[in-house]
Amino acid sequence: MVIEGLDGAGKRTLADGLTTALGAKGASVASLAFPRYGKSVHADLVREALHRGHGDLADSVYGMAMLYALDRSGAADEIRALRSAHDVVLLDRYVASNAAYAAARLRQDAAGEVVKWVWELEVDRFGLPRPDAHLLLRVAPAVAAERAERRAETETGRERDAFETDDGLQRRCAAVYDELAASGWLAPWHVLDGVAGVDLEALATTLLGQ
Ligand SMILES: Nc1ncnc2c1ncn2[C@@H]1O[C@H](COP(=O)(O)OP(=O)(O)O)[C@@H](O)[C@H]1O
């Protein structure tokens, strides 16, 4: 089960809440967040590039997308193992993040070239496990930006990065996410209203009933 959405949408908060709600129903839950900072060299390079390290690396849409994909590729076996050991595996961001952000950066839509490239690279070539479903935590870009900014003020080590401070990118990314959800890209999508709030108990029941 993959949670997707803009920076600051509340994905980590949802993952924590859902883990508790699923656990209360007796389900065993494992979770993993991408990029795997501190666990994969590719993820650490991403973070450094987003904070202006490594020269002009962050300017390359395909270069950055390749690093995110390599991080996931290194986790493929772990995901498979978690899947066989747990009822639910919750992933905070996955392949669709690459599709949404790369398309938004290149001003393409969900039918564009880079979204196809992401699929060919990560699904066809790297053989990453396909999710059963996506949860799109949908909030207006302005709300996500405000939450990310507040988090940056209160949590150390969470300074907003090059993508998070780019309002235009976040707006275009929201539009691509909506298109990916509407087309059922890679797996079915459930759209959640991240402003009204999510009924965790009802969501846990729905997910376990699938
Ligand atoms: N439903 C919500 N209402 C208000 N604030 C929220 C909500 N969900 C998360 N937040 C806050 O917004 C910030 C970003 O949430 P987080 O879960 O870290 O987002 P993400 O993982 O999508 O970047 C955090 O400070 C969090 O406490």
Ligand SMILES: Cc1cn([C@H]2C[C@H](O)[C@@H](COP(=O)(O)OP(=O)(O)O)O2)c(=O)[nH]c1=O
């Ligand atoms: C996982 C992933 C993230 N991203 C982007 C989304 C975010 O703007 C950025 C960092 O990921 P994020 O999960 O938001 O990390 P942080 O803990 O720093 O908030 O990387 C991609 O472009 N492709 C991907 O595959």
